[in-house]
């Protein structure tokens with residue numbers, strides 16, 4: 001099976017019914033981002049340490065309560081961690097941080113940079129660990145299309161309506177170095193060490209890129225040749241790879257405005273991680289709580305057309321009924337539904353269950 005992503009490695013750390021948490025790792029640099037901070041108490045420290053940024057859709061408890069588990073693992077290490085959330089998010093982060101005594105803070109403790117994504121701009125705040133996570137305002141900047149970059153990852157966001165503002169995210173895998181062997185052969189280029197140099201310049205955005213010595217077959221003779229424009233050469237031989245992407249959509253009302261914005265942001269993603277909070281018979285519950293039901297998601301999948309769809313965040317009221325969710329989903333041709341267990345961590349063994357085992 002061909003790999004869906006070249007460098008990115010998404011891992012969903014929760015079960016279908018657990019509070020959501022998605023981690024996306026950039027494999028070559030062993031760093032990652034986290035989207036939503038739900039059930040985290042079972043996540044090992046080695047998974048949290050590489051997290052450089054957390055994207056929180058909204059501060060309802062089931063999407064943000066894992067922040068304490070994260071904080072516990074990283075607060076005493078010297079680094080800056082970016083947190084992204086909707087308007088008002090800095091107050092929520094501050095309230096969580098103020099819930100503890102930090103009189104033992106050390107100069108090497110971590111700092112959180114909190115970025116609130118507003119409609120037209122981004123408001124940033126700093127919570128400085130060495131000073132007991134004291135808050136200071138950093139400033140307001142116009143909101144660009146890309147809100148965050150980490151090596152191969154680019155993240156963009158959209159503000160949607162969940163009764164309160166909620167964010168949806170698209171993570172795109174960028175900076176893919178890929179050459180087409182047929183295009184190279186047509187130019188007589190012979191693969192060799194020079195391609196390593198070409199790749200290095202590609203990842204440095206062709207900064208100070210001068211002449212490049214390549215190996216080429218000319219009239220049946222292998223020669224070294226100096227190329228003046230290395231970037232131009234790459235443009236001629238680059239492969240057709242189109243960037244893979246991951247969409248994350250949860251806790252939105254099924255409203256025309258939400259649909260239009262979400263479908264535009266997430267159109268054609270490789271993998272969509274998306275909420276199916278309710279079954280279709282309970283559509284009224286989805287409407288009153290500003291959530292999606294399976295029928296709503298079927299309509300959205302028709303427009304978004306992801307390659308893979310991972311339904312998440314099923315209401316706890318459906319415990320033991322997840323088969324019904326998968327039966328109700330009818331994706332368009334070309335979309336594959338991914339299944340996972342209701343809970344990721346094992347269930348406790350209750351005495352009533354034990355009696356059934358021995359019957």
Ligand SMILES: [Zn+2]
Nearest residue numbers: 058060162251
């Ligand atoms: Zn919510």
